[in-house]
Amino acid sequence: MSATSEILPLDAPRLLTATPVLQMESVSRRFGDVVALEDVSATVYPGEVLGIMGESGSGKSTLLRLMNLEDSPDKGDYRLDIPGAAGNLFDLDRYGRRMLRARHIGIVYQNPHLGLLMRNSSSGNVAERLLIAGERRFSELRARAGDALAASEFPLERMDAPPIELSGGMQQRVQLAKAIALEPVLLLLDEPTTGLDVSVQALVLDTLKRLQRDRAITMVLVSHDLGVIRTMADRVMVMRRGRVVEEGLADQIFQDPQHEYTQALVHAKL
Amino acid sequence: MTALSELTRPWAAMSYGFLDASAKREMRRKMLKAIAVPGCQMVYASREVPMARGWGTGGLQVTLTLVNPASVVKVIDQGADDSVNAVSIRKFLARVSGARETWDTLEATILQSRHRIPEELMREDQILVLQVPNPEPLRPVEPNMSVAREMHADADYGRLWLILYEQMVRSGRIMQGAAYPSLVNGRHVITPSPIPRWDVPKLHMAHHLTFLSAGREKRIFAVPPFTSVEPLVFSDVPYKVEEHGDLTCHRSGVKGYFMNEIPQDDGSSAFELSDSNLGIKAIQARDGEPVKIGETWYNSGAMQ
Amino acid sequence: MAYVATRGGESAIVQSERLYRAGLGAIDADRVAEVGSALPWLVDRVMGEASLYEPESAALALAQTGGDLYETVLLLRAWRTTQPRLAIAEPVLQENLFTHRRISAAFKDIPGGQILGPTLDYSHRILATSVLEGNPFMPEPVAPADEPAPARQPSLAAWQKAQGLVADPPREEVAPKDIPDLTREALLFPAPRAHVLQSLARADTGGVLTLGYSAMRGYGNAHPTVNELRLAEAEVCVRHPRGTVFSAGRVKVSQAEVAAKEAEGIRLGFAATLGWNEIKVISAATLDLNAPGAAKGSPVEEEFVLYHTEPVEASGFCIHFKLPHYVTFQSSLDAIRNAKTKDAVPAKPTPTAAKTKTRELEKEPAE
Numbered sequence: 001m002s003a004t005s006e007i008l009p010l011d012a013p014r015l016l017t018a019t020p021v022l023q024m025e026s027v028s029r030r031f032g033d034v035v036a037l038e039d040v041s042a043t044v045y046p047g048e049v050l051g052i053m054g055e056s057g058s059g060k061s062t063l064l065r066l067m068n069l070e071d072s073p074d075k076g077d078y079r080l081d082i083p084g085a086a087g088n089l090f091d092l093d094r095y096g097r098r099m100l101r102a103r104h105i106g107i108v109y110q111n112p113h114l115g116l117l118m119r120n121s122s123s124g125n126v127a128e129r130l131l132i133a134g135e136r137r138f139s140e141l142r143a144r145a146g147d148a149l150a151a152s153e154f155p156l157e158r159m160d161a162p163p164i165e166l167s168g169g170m171q172q173r174v175q176l177a178k179a180i181a182l183e184p185v186l187l188l189l190d191e192p193t194t195g196l197d198v199s200v201q202a203l204v205l206d207t208l209k210r211l212q213r214d215r216a217i218t219m220v221l222v223s224h225d226l227g228v229i230r231t232m233a234d235r236v237m238v239m240r241r242g243r244v245v246e247e248g249l250a251d252q253i254f255q256d257p258q259h260e261y262t263q264a265l266v267h268a269k270l
Numbered sequence: 271m272t273a274l275s276e277l278t279r280p281w282a283a284m285s286y287g288f289l290d291a292s293a294k295r296e297m298r299r300k301m302l303k304a305i306a307v308p309g310c311q312m313v314y315a316s317r318e319v320p321m322a323r324g325w326g327t328g329g330l331q332v333t334l335t336l337v338n339p340a341s342v343v344k345v346i347d348q349g350a351d352d353s354v355n356a357v358s359i360r361k362f363l364a365r366v367s368g369a370r371e372t373w374d375t376l377e378a379t380i381l382q383s384r385h386r387i388p389e390e391l392m393r394e395d396q397i398l399v400l401q402v403p404n405p406e407p408l409r410p411v412e413p414n415m416s417v418a419r420e421m422h423a424d425a426d427y428g429r430l431w432l433i434l435y436e437q438m439v440r441s442g443r444i445m446q447g448a449a450y451p452s453l454v455n456g457r458h459v460i461t462p463s464p465i466p467r468w469d470v471p472k473l474h475m476a477h478h479l480t481f482l483s484a485g486r487e488k489r490i491f492a493v494p495p496f497t498s499v500e501p502l503v504f505s506d507v508p509y510k511v512e513e514h515g516d517l518t519c520h521r522s523g524v525k526g527y528f529m530n531e532i533p534q535d536d537g538s539s540a541f542e543l544s545d546s547n548l549g550i551k552a553i554q555a556r557d558g559e560p561v562k563i564g565e566t567w568y569n570s571g572a573m574q
Numbered sequence: 575m576a577y578v579a580t581r582g583g584e585s586a587i588v589q590s591e592r593l594y595r596a597g598l599g600a601i602d603a604d605r606v607a608e609v610g611s612a613l614p615w616l617v618d619r620v621m622g623e624a625s626l627y628e629p630e631s632a633a634l635a636l637a638q639t640g641g642d643l644y645e646t647v648l649l650l651r652a653w654r655t656t657q658p659r660l661a662i663a664e665p666v667l668q669e670n671l672f673t674h675r676r677i678s679a680a681f682k683d684i685p686g687g688q689i690l691g692p693t694l695d696y697s698h699r700i701l702a703t704s705v706l707e708g709n710p711f712m713p714e715p716v717a718p719a720d721e722p723a724p725a726r727q728p729s730l731a732a733w734q735k736a737q738g739l740v741a742d743p744p745r746e747e748v749a750p751k752d753i754p755d756l757t758r759e760a761l762l763f764p765a766p767r768a769h770v771l772q773s774l775a776r777a778d779t780g781g782v783l784t785l786g787y788s789a790m791r792g793y794g795n796a797h798p799t800v801n802e803l804r805l806a807e808a809e810v811c812v813r814h815p816r817g818t819v820f821s822a823g824r825v826k827v828s829q830a831e832v833a834a835k836e837a838e839g840i841r842l843g844f845a846a847t848l849g850w851n852e853i854k855v856i857s858a859a860t861l862d863l864n865a866p867g868a869a870k871g872s873p874v875e876e877e878f879v880l881y882h883t884e885p886v887e888a889s890g891f892c893i894h895f896k897l898p899h900y901v902t903f904q905s906s907l908d909a910i911r912n913a914k915t916k917d918a919v920p921a922k923p924t925p926t927a928a929k930t931k932t933r934e935l936e937k938e939p940a941e
Contacts, residue, residue, distance in 0.1 A: 095424045102428075120436055127435050132428035138438055138504035160439050290656050292758070313760040318651035323890025325897065348901045354587045355897055385901045403894065414870050416763040416877060447906030466905040486887045488760040512908040531904055544901060 018046050019081050021185055021218045022067065027076030029062055029242075036062040037073065038242045044186070046081075047216040051233025051250065053223060053265070059242040060222045064190050066090075067220060068107050069097040080104065082185055102132045106179025110191035112171035115178065118164040122174045123149065125163065129181045148177040151215075153207045169200035173207065180217065189221040193228060205231055226265065230254055238262045287334045288366040293317045297335040301481060304492035309454025311405055311422070316488040326359055327485030329382045329401035333363060336380055336397060341369040344378035349386040349528070349544035356384070373547045376564045385448070387469040389527050389545040390564035392478035394495060400463045402484035405491065407451040407461040427459050427502075434502060444507065452501045459502065460491055468511040468528045472567045473499040515571025519543040522552035526571035598640045609633040618826060618849025619643075623885050624650035625757070625776045627825045627848045644889035651886055655757060662750040664811040664819060668729040671806035672824065676727050679800040680833055686727040691805060730802040731831060731842060740833075740840045763877045770865075773880045774858040775847040781883035785873055786857030794864035794874045798832035798856070801842060805850045830855035832863050 022044035029037040037059045044050045052060045065071045066078070069089060078089040082104050092100065109115045116125050126145040127135075135141055149159055154173040163171045172192055179187055192208070193201040205228065211217055212232075221232050229236060229250070236253040238246040238261065246259040257263045285291065293315070300314040319327050319334075337343065345360040347353035351373040359382060364371050372378050375388040382399040392398060408418040411429035421427070430451055437445040448464040452473070462470050463482055473480060473493050480493040493499055503509045518525045520532075520540045527548065529541035543549035554561040567573060610617055610633035617632045624632065624647050631650060639645035675691025678684045702711045734740040746767075756772040765773070774782065790798060807824040814820060829846035843863025845855045864874035871878060882888060 094420070098424055098426065117432075120432060121439055124432055124436050124439065128428050128432045131431040131435070132426075136505045138435070138507050140506075141435060141504075284656055288656070290658065293655070296758075313762060315757070315759050317655040317757075318648065318886055319655075320649075320652045322648060322893055323887045324892075324894030325890065327890070348898050352584055353898060357584050357587055384897075385899075403891075414877060415881075417870065443909070443912060445906075445909045447909050448902040464899075464902045464905075466901055468905075486891055510912075512905055513912065514908075528901075529904075530900060531907070544904075 020044060021046050021081050022220070023077075023079045024063075024067070025077040027063070027066060027073045027078070029059075029066065029071070029073045029076075035242045037066075040076075040239075040242070040244055042237060042244075044218055044220060046218055047212075048234040049212060049219040049221055049232050051221045051223065051229035051236045052239060053226060053229045053236060054239035055224060057241070058239040060224075060239050061190060062242075063239070064188055064220065064222045067186070068105055068188055069101055080185060102129065103182060104185045105188060106182070106184035106186070107188040108172060108175040108179050108190065108192045110194050112163060112168070112175055115175040116163045116171065119162050121160040122154070122163055122166070122177075123159040125174055126178045126181050129178055133182055144181060145177070148181040149174070151180060151211060152177040153203075153210075167200070168196050169204055172196070172204055176204075176207070176211075180211065180215075183215075185218065187217050187219045189219060189223075191223055191225075192221070194223065194225065201228075208232060226254075226268075238265065284366065286367065287337055288319065288362075289317060289331065289334050293331075294335045297331055300490050301332065301335065301492070304481065304490050305479070305494050307458070308494050308497045309458030309460045309491055311419075311458075311460075311489040311491045314488055314490055316485050319485070320362070321359070323486040324403060325355060326382070326384060326401040328483035328487075328490065329384070329399045329481075329485070330359060330362075331485060332399045332481045332483045332490070333380055333382045334366070336399075337363060337367040337369050339368045340379075341367065342372050342377050342379045343367075343369045344372050344375060344381045345383070346381070346386060346388070346546075347384040349388075349530075350546040352546070373550070375545075375547065376562060385464050385466075386528075386544060387465055387472045389543075389548050389566045389568065391567055392472075392476065394477045396478045398478055398480040400465070400480060400482045402461070402463040402482045402489075403486075404449075405461065405482070405484040405487050405489040407449075407459050422458060425457065430459060431502060434504065438504070438507065444503070444510070450501050452499050454491075454493055454499055455497050456500075458491075460493075460499075462499070466512055466528055467501070467509070468514065468568075470499065470501050471511070471573050475499075511573075514541075515568070517541045519549060519552075522549045523556065524549065524552045526568055527566070598638075601634075601637050605637050606630065606633045609637050615850065616641075619779055619851050619854070620646050620650065621849040622828075622847040622851050622854065623647045623776060623778060624654060625772075625848065626650050626654040644885060647885050648890070659755075661812040662753075663822075664813070665750070666808045666827070668804070668829075669726060669732075671727070671804065671808055671827070672725050673723075673727045673804055673806040675805040676802065677800070678730055678802050680730075680802075684730050684802075685733055687723065689723045689727070727804075734801075734840060738839070740842060741838075761880060765876060765880065770862070770876065770880065771845065773884070774845045774862065776885075777854070777858060777880075777883040778885035778888060779851060779854040779857075781885065781888065782857040782861060782879075783853055785879055785883065786860040789860050789864045789874045793872070794860070795868070796834035796841070796843075796863050798834065798843065798860045798863055800856060801831040801833040801840075803830045803852060803856065804828065805852070826850050828852060828855045830859040832856065832859040834863055 020043045022042065024040070024042045027037055027040045040059070040063060042050070052063065054060045062071070066073055069092065072090055076090065080089060085100060089100065107115065123142070123145040126148050127141045130141055130144055135144070146156060146159060150156060152173040154170065154177060163174050166174070193204050196204065209232065212219060221229065223229050233250045236248060236250050237244050238253065238259065240261050246253065246257065246262045253262060254266055257266050287294070296315055300312045304310070304312045316328065316331065319330050321327055321330060333343070343360060343363050344351065345356045345363070347356035350356065360371050363369060375381065375390040378396060380397050380399060381388065382401065384401040387398065406415065406418055407430060408421055410433065412418045412421060434444055434446070437443070448466050449461045450467050450470050451459050452462055452470055454460050460482070462473060475496050475498060476493070477495055479495055481490065482492065483490045501509045512528065514529050515526055517529045519529065519542050521542050524543060528544045530544050532540045532542060534540055548563070551561045551563050555563060610629055613636070616636065617629050620632045620636060620643065621627050621629065631653065635646045635649045639649060673689065675693065676689045678688065705711050731740055735742045754766050754768045756769050761769055761773060805828050808827045809821045810823055810825055811819050812822050826849050827846060828850050832843045833840045841863065843859040845858030845862055847854055861874060861879050865876045865879065868875040
């Protein structure tokens with residue numbers, strides 16, 4: 001851990017007494033000669049929102065893809081607090097990763113085409129997750145897909161409309177419903193509101209906050225938008241050129257940034 | 271000194287059963303593998319045969335490998351023995367193997383079929399060879415065969431179930447007609463070839479061995495005897511076969527089997543047995559001829 | 575047996591085949607010889623697609639099918655597959671080819687020279703209607719060159735490799751008998767190099783032209799320049815069990831290398847086939863050039879190209895739709911009627927938008 005760790009424990013007893021949901025240790029990832037991540041570690045505690053911010057190219061999206069087991073690092077260790085998931089998750093084969101992702105991790109992508117079957121029904125997009133998990137009752141699939149869509153504040157009268165006919169904000173709500181349908185251990189959000197109108201963005205963030213409050217879902221949120229991070233995150237990791245330059249409680253990061261890069265970011269000097 | 275002619279056999283235009291020994295050896299190996307892993311698609315070279323691809327060349331290669339002079343061969347297309355392509359295949363089989371031809375399900379040792387399973391129960395000593403146009407149940411959700419192979423390896427069938435979900439949402443019922451995707455031995459989803467839904471339950475825990483072979487696509491899979499074959503269904507939406515149980519064949523008067531619908535001039539429909547030889551036997555029995563009709567999978571229109 | 579009489583399939587198929595063959599008339603050795611001598615380019619095309627170099631059999635197959643090319647190729651393939659593999663020939667090297675024609679579009683002149691050989695490329699395509707008026711078309715005599723072109727020509731790529739313009743891929747040393755044989759095993763992906771080249775060599779000329787042309791027009795990512803096109807004859811050298819290597823005869827071959835300019839240098843696509851068929855090898859080499867890195871499902875991706883240009887499979891599947899499908903149709907009819915008699919009521923809210931025409935959903939598993 002870097003010099004930031006000594007300022008972590010100040011007023012976070014709830015976080016530190018619990019077993020972390022996610023632990024990533026010393027992860028490095030290169031693409032050819034380009035260093036995407038260098039010796040990055042991260043810990044996420046139950047019920048908290050970890051915000052990861054940085055400019056494009058800082059490695060934050062690479063890190064999120066690793067958390068979703070879509071990619072493998074050159075080195076590093078990754079653990080999730082899931083019954084039966086022992087050892088370094090990066091050692092899992094394709095099938096193991098797929099099953100773990102299907103049952104325990106939800107993700108919302110910035111680009112809904114990555115997360116949704118645009119021409120299937122919205123409810124079907126949610127139901128697919130339940131089908132993979134083995135739900136075989138049609139009535140249950142309808143009910144549970146409806147519940148997840150309702151929790152994402154999606155208008156139920158449109159539950160069978162295909163995402164391609166929906167607005168960007170609605171598409172993100174379908175992704176969100178799909179992500180939370182199985183009550184994941186971890187919800188990953190990759191720039192979930194980037195590209196939406198400001199008013200729509202606020203509504204989607206409201207939904208996320210409500211979900212987080214009501215269901216205590218553990219989230220990792222990646223965004224280049226400081227406003228989004230500030231609204232959502234309990235704790236913040238600041239990344240630059242593949243490294244973590246600062247990490248701390250959100251209030252502390254925004255009010256009293258230690259690293260000069262963070263200071264520049266927060267004071268919008270960049 | 272030994273003459274060369276004593277060491278060799280005289281020249282012949284083709285091997286017994288048309289396929290040469292190396293082709294048959296490969297077929298035997300792949301057929302055994304297919305039995306060993308029920309429902310798993312095995313890749314084979316699929317030689318060209320003197321018939322166009324898509325016309326039963328996959329089934330033909332299996333039958334040519336199985337056939338011997340003591341075999342009795344029945345070939346049907348859409349249930350009929352005298353359908354043009356069934357005739358063509360049966361004549362070819364007889365010509366290259368010397369096997370006896372039959373129309374009677376009870377007599378046959380090998381039954382090659384396109385799109386139907388006969389109505390009379392098949393026994394342990396019979397083999398059913400189904401011709402398969404497209405062996406890949408995942409094709410509509412994943413046209414790329416390399417990716418589909420991975421999905422089978424992972425038992426990744428969520429997208430297939432999703433098709434059924436969408437049909438329920440859009441139509442209020444499952445719209446899948448023939449070729450109903452089914453789970454074999456609890457592991458691999460297959461297409462049972464485009465047999466009607468009526469015929470799929472006949473594969474479940476059957477006494478006979480079934481090979482399904484796609485010549486053009488070079489894939490073979492099998493349902494061994496006494497193996498489970500379960501159509502993909504929601505547990506609260508029962509599997510439905512075609513509503514043919516109450517239809518009566520206008521030729522034979524027989525009721526309770528899968529029928530062909532024949533549009534009539536007056537706008538109505540008449541029905542005739544799809545299993546044509548069962549129809550013939552029923553007419554013969556009605557006319558007092560001595561004929562043996564076997565037990566059937568369905569009785570009074572219901573699966574037993 | 576009234577039931578059967580209405581069908582009458584058995585005699586109908588016998589008569590329909592007779593009708594077809596009656597139109598072709600008697601086929602004798604003279605006709606086969608005439609086909610062979612009058613249509614050498616067609617014989618070549620058929621031999622390539624059949625992957626069987628036997629001009630007499632190819633001419634026979636053309637005569638027997640009246641020139642229906644897909645029937646011709648099927649006939650030859652079905653014959654070929656029953657024949658034993660007696661020996662495996664030594665690899666054919668470019669510099670050993672007896673070369674009739676060899677041109678490059680990449681350079682004005684090349685080591686060994688541009689050799690036009692036989693071609694219609696610069697002819698005016700005027701139908702010789704006078705032939706129909708009773709004046710035979712007599713070809714002009716060919717004037718021999720002052721200096722005959724050397725029978726053997728170096729490979730242009732060898733010169734480019736020496737110049738460092740073309741990367742020399744590492745050679746895989748494989749014993750000839752261990753080279754995977756597409757006619758004895760199925761094509762799987764990613765395909766071994768040998769399978770790719772064999773598959774392109776056997777491919778449907780029209781099929782590779784269509785896909786190759788789409789790549790040339792811009793659906794591919796690399797624009798081809800003909801680096802070297804060659805029509806030649808190759809010695810088929812086989813090893814006698816006693817160890818002597820001898821020539822069992824010559825076969826006509828065509829090959830094309832097409833080049834794309836890239837930052838790192840020149841990248842080549844390659845194809846070769848039995849018989850002389852320039853359109854085919856240029857198109858196939860273009861597809862080979864475009865395949866690396868192509869997206870799954872794109873018209874130049876390896877699996878897409880090789881599966882869809884297989885003439886026997888493609889033509890067979892196309893004509894199989896003439897077979898009766900009434901059982902399948904009956905099965906779907908039942909589902910449609912059943913759905914119509916019921917309201918489509920899902921367990922939860924009304925799907926107002928669910929009636930949208932989303933084509934993908936109309937697909938059914940594996941028909």
